[in-house]
Amino acid sequence: MTHLLDNLNPRQREAVLTTDGPLLIFAGAGSGKTRVLVRKIAYLLEQKKTVPERILAVTFTNKAAGEMRERLIHMLGPEAARVSMGTFHSINARFLRKEAHRLGYTRDFTIYDAADSLQLIRDLMHSMAVNAVSLTANGMKYFISDCKQQMILPDQALKVMRSDFLAEKKVAIYKAYQQQLKTNNAMDFDDLLIMPLLIFEKFPEVLTLMQYRYDYILVDEYQDTNRVQFLFLKALSEKHHNICVVGDDDQSIYGWRGADIRNILDFEETFPNPTIIKLEQNYRSTATILKAASAVVKKNRNRKDKTLWTESDKGEKIILHQAETDHDEAEYIANTIRENHFRGFRYRDHAILYRTNAQSRQLEEALLNRQIRYIIVGGTRFYDRKEIKDIMAYLRVLVNPSDAVSLKRIINNPTRGIGKTSLERLEDFAEETHRTLWEALQYPEEAGLGSAARHRVKSFLSMMVHLRSRLETLTLTDAVKEVLRVSGYQSQYETDDKNNENEDRLENLEEFVNSAGEFEQNNEGATLEDFLQELSLLTDVDQWEDAADAVVLMTLHSAKGLEFPIVFISGLEDGLFPLERAKEKEEELEEERRLFYVGITRAMKHCVLTCVRRRLRYGQWMPSIASPFTQEIPPDCLEKTGFEKQKSRDRFLFGLGERDIERSFVGGSSPPKRKSGSTPSRKKTANDSSTLPLASSRRIRVGDTVNHKVYGRGKVLTSVPSSQPAFRVAFQGGVVKTIAAKFLQFSE
């Protein structure tokens, strides 16, 4: 047996051994909070002989849950896999599959992601003829989510709202939205958190059962729970009080998504006689990194003071590099990574963090340019692509025909001649007769459709009914294939011109079938419902498979809980990090500072901060100065580079109307350096490709076979409109990527 208490300091050991009663492990970054949580679960299983299912462990991402599970299996064997583990959303979704019928949903309810919710709000605002200029669908979505996160239901909303001339309208939309969700047998992400509490309230016997179901509840990253999650934990632990939460108020970075820092700060008042254990030794970072991070976060006023110390060496100073432009910044980072690689670091030892996703483009270019492998966490997600959302909509309707958002997405996709007017008539009929849209499809005549349209609706309906019956006998993967085939969705891309984006779509659909296969392999007896649920609840980080040796790019938010030997934090400029809008409110500025603290404390050995003198934002060159946060780092921890006496030159560069000059050089060599005062050179245009070098003498065309230094052989799918010649290429390893032509070698 692994020794459960090995390699733990006395405080950590105490935290593992304190199993009963409320326990708050309150500690700074890298002090072993997550390690303690894993050991504690192991201890409960091994020493206290707790039945695995009777332990509930809540993590911030599904990936973190997966890693915890693996570690436990490694320590204790396969039995440990049975511990109930997951994010709040996935744990609640599982619960609701069994219990949502009490609130009038079926167990097949659909989970709407942010885009689905937004679509529904848009449709509702359209049908309710809401056209107030100051009320956008997006704004409404925030409003609804905000209410839900505070447990304010539509009926109470008006009472608790500040009077605002749009208040009644907003509440009316909120009400309609909630009703429509119910009709669609669908829940949004916030509902997944609220509905269990409503069930507890209405059916106390269910709560009692749940209170006896788990003996121990453990929560990681507690500082980022919101009010509803807090109420859920409180309700569940009320009988046994065996709740152990770990967190760090300095790492609370999801206030903008409703996380309530008071949950951790007020723990002592909420849970009776809690034990509080502070962990103060940091095991992750060098002394310098730790000193810098601590000094920064100490500037926040709304926090509990804590000391972090380490036995590690001082290590190297944190580098603060100022580059000329964002292009140069990316070049600097990529060069540094290349040098580190020569020195023996792996690519995967590096993480590049940024405040906003938009910053990744330049970084990608620079890495591609040097054939450095990388992975982006977040950005355009595979499951957000049109064709993937379409096929998922088919599957959702088959599982839950009441889901009108998905039904509307596919009813005329591929084109079946069921046009807008027909659909509107069907929707009106559904509303007037209190039917779902799916039920209305059975009455096309009554809904007032012409005979041709009636016929089309009937044949669509009978195809779907047929598919639904097929689902009962087919395996998950075969079901997905069958739907793709019978619906005609796949063939619409097969018959058309091969040399356009259709091939791309077909590849993605194939990849989707593969992912179904993989899911089936990993989850015995998996159903289509399980698969759809898993896909709906994936977070950005969950989609990152970290097996490959690749640099990882992600936002600072996504990096929470992770660690890397070398961390770059890019774009450390005033107005970008902290964001401009956060500077006005102290609370928000403090949250940005915590985000910076999270960023620095991801680094084990080296931390490199970068900023630029001017950045292209919204198509304009913005003169930039280093983030005020960089000045909060003690000077003896910092080594500044690149801050040169170029400021006088900068004045000539701003506003000279050549804002795109670098754009046309992206990925290539540095922009031409001009002497101060010289007139701008002629702007290079997108069509000016004649001067750009191509890797071979023959120009590359769609359909060609090409070679790439990193990705190997591939086939050119499409040409991509861009400031320089670029192609979408399907490589042999299954990777599909857009690559600048100059990195491709024509292959006979």
Ligand SMILES: Nc1ncnc2c1ncn2[C@@H]1O[C@H](COP(=O)(O)OP(=O)(O)OP(=O)(O)O)[C@@H](O)[C@H]1O
């Ligand atoms: N007692 C210990 N001895 C050696 N290494 C340790 C010890 N405790 C923790 N570590 C190591 O320190 C690093 C940080 O631990 P862990 O990720 O558990 O910290 P954390 O407090 O959860 O950090 P964060 O606040 O970033 O979530 C890990 O690499 C972990 O393996």
Ligand SMILES: [Mg+2]
């Ligand atoms: Mg942790």
